[in-house]
Amino acid sequence: MSSEHFFLLLEVLKQAGLQGTARSSTTRLARVLHCSQQTVSRQLRELEARSLLLRRASPLGVELSLSPQGQRLLQGVYTELCQSLQASGNPCTLSGTVETGLMEGAYYLSLPPYQRQLREKLGFPPFKGTLNLHVNETDLHAFLAQAKPLHVEGFQSEERSFGGLKAYRVLVNGKIPAALIHPDRTTHKNVAEVIAEKKLRDQLGLKDGDRVSLTLQEESHA
Amino acid sequence: MSSEHFFLLLEVLKQAGLQGTARSSTTRLARVLHCSQQTVSRQLRELEARSLLLRRASPLGVELSLSPQGQRLLQGVYTELCQSLQASGNPCTLSGTVETGLMEGAYYLSLPPYQRQLREKLGFPPFKGTLNLHVNETDLHAFLAQAKPLHVEGFQSEERSFGGLKAYRVLVNGKIPAALIHPDRTTHKNVAEVIAEKKLRDQLGLKDGDRVSLTLQEESHA
DNA sequence: ATTACTAAATTCCGAGTAA
């Protein structure tokens, strides 16, 4: 099993699901995997020969589904990744580049109900502004999946309602305690908003484009 | 997401952890990966050239750790597997072969505190005996990782204490409601114990060596 | 014991193309 075969099998999983069937074409798969149509054709036949997938080829395209063995192989890799990535003592980190946001964060943070809850749950009164980091969407999801959020309730004002949000304790650049804020109803998928007690830009001397890392800070089990 | 030498990188993750460093040797890695020492040596150098890992080679062996990029790549694959494997509409299944256990299961199930809790949580009084399935350890872990367990508390008798256990609702062969029982402190890693309302061996006409599938049964969200 | 070079054998890739 070479890497190439593995990523093809992974692509079949993504398109067909674990039990389902995908209708695709070798050309289409080749584009995704950055190789030639011929290579996909050959590798699919090789994977079929190893009983890792089921294949029905015709002049209309290919129908692909994972065999029980193929399913097991992918689940095995998943389990191994799971064990190694979720192992304790692996402080999960996320890195991103500083960018200038729309100053919405500052507005929301100035609202007393958010202020109060964040102060209570984080243990410090947050600076009224956010550090916006441009991050990879996939990384952000992986990061949030591993973290245990602090829930901040939404509330109603006279004019409108404000949604809840989740806060995740982090260390910025491994040093400064802070929190990653994630609104329950968010639109931007590539932005991580970070709050801390003082202005992070000043404290770390940051400017747009600088790279910053966030390290997940788990609750102490006291 | 394309990468050469994925399985070698995965092995580094397994040995070093996400942040740590592994002391190993190309010969040792080659044995695990079923290839030659020379291939591992070259692939490590190639992975280093692509900034996927950090390497320090000496006549004593190699020290390996994942670079941030390597970490990201593995986390990316993890996330993709996560999304596809955990997607709803993917009834997670586990299959194994029937074997004859040591009849311990029957003893434990006969104890009233277990009986009572299982009846309450499962909704049926379990037959006083278990169907033992020989399963692949990795598959079992993947299966349990996806399921939401029902917790059965341990208790003390006059002579000894009995540990807690987890029960997972399943369908046997896609038809018969049952539960996979997993003691919190278990020794066997290759055995799945299944309980149901009636004796599964009789109901399904099973004999040792027969193949049986378990389909995860999620709670209805009523 | 290591790592890693050389060189020969093997495998793999993809352009061209048939069906």
Place this chain on the structure above:
DNA sequence: TTTACTCGGAATTTAGTAA
């Protein structure tokens, strides 16, 4: 449009060693 064959060249592997 497909899939998949041929085949020449590129890439990869590994045995034999050097250090």
